[in-house]
Amino acid sequence: MKWSVVILVLHLLHKIQCEQSYVVSNEKLEPFEGDSETLVIFDGLKTIGRERALNGSFRFLGEMNNDDFKVSVELYSSPNGDGDFKRMVMDVPPTSICECFKKFYVQFVQPSLKQGETTNFPLVDEDTCPIPEGNYYIKNVLFNTEDWPQQVPRGIVKAIITFFSAGKNVGGLIVVVKIDDRQS
Secondary structure (H helix, E strand, C coil): CHHHHHHHHHHHHHHHHHCCCEEEEEEEEEEECCCCCCCEEEEEEEEECCCCEEEEEEEECCCECCCCEEEEEEEEEECCCCCCCEECCCCEEEEEHHHHHHHHHHHHCHHHCCECCCECCCCCCCCCCCECCEEEEEEEECCCCCCCCCCCCCEEEEEEEEEEECCEEEEEEEEEEEEEECCC
């Protein structure tokens, strides 16, 4: 009996410790084309259902290596949720694509995915480079925020993710999420 109480307390402490003080819901996905050519195509992605899960397909029209491809992320916040966005200081400047995926995709997106179940996109690890060409899907994905920072702005946050090849915009995606305090 004593051991079952200890195990239950440890389990509850783990749950409390891992749960963020906020919840994130997907509000909108808006793909955009490149300036002269488009090599990343996100027009098959959308949010679905009451939970606003991410669902659909995307394509990379070429193998993306560190020599030619970069990714930048511009972040904007609307604390009141009224669409009055202000630029945040936490942008990701143009960064080589493999490094960007290893640092940011691995922390913010990959924990929400299950290979072969919710995505066919390859698992990104230290040896992943180049990012492979292909047609990929994600199915009914909600963000797992367990490894996200504890301090994030509340309200509406917009991320403009732009892919570059040889310094030229080759497409991207605008992701809009709503961040609210978790209700107890």
